[in-house]
Amino acid sequence: MDRIDELLLDWYTWSQGYNPGTDYQAFDSTTAQFRSSRQWMEFDDLDAEVEWALKKATGRVLEPLIQKLDLRARVAVNAMMRNFESGAQVWSSVRLGDGFSLQEEYDRAKAILCPMMVAAGLLEKSACKELV
Numbered sequence: 001m002d003r004i005d006e007l008l009l010d011w012y013t014w015s016q017g018y019n020p021g022t023d024y025q026a027f028d029s030t031t032a033q034f035r036s037s038r039q040w041m042e043f044d045d046l047d048a049e050v051e052w053a054l055k056k057a058t059g060r061v062l063e064p065l066i067q068k069l070d071l072r073a074r075v076a077v078n079a080m081m082r083n084f085e086s087g088a089q090v091w092s093s094v095r096l097g098d099g100f101s102l103q104e105e106y107d108r109a110k111a112i113l114c115p116m117m118v119a120a121g122l123l124e125k126s127a128c129k130e131l132v
Helices: 003-015 043-067 071-086 102-119
Strands: none
Touching (some): 003 043, 003 102, 043 071, 043 102, 071 102
């Protein structure tokens, strides 16, 4: 797993996060600036909060880049992220069509995304040399 895979997995985790919809305002205007103290949190809880904030920031940057990909590339990225998350190569998609390999389409998507990730400041330029 290279750095591009790690960033895409962070995006995938963030994009799959549970975000409940509510039929009412999420906060009261009189308490909008209230923040609970974190002084009694355990280190593991703080670590999880920081990890989620990093995934959220990465996800927000990567989402528009992934939306620019064609359908086959987006399908390949999503299927590969499911495979990475599960730890096995069990996910595929019929939407790729006959004659298209999941790995080949994923590699093509990475080659398209790499320069965009460099431009967004997520990667070093040298990361793209390995894909060519």
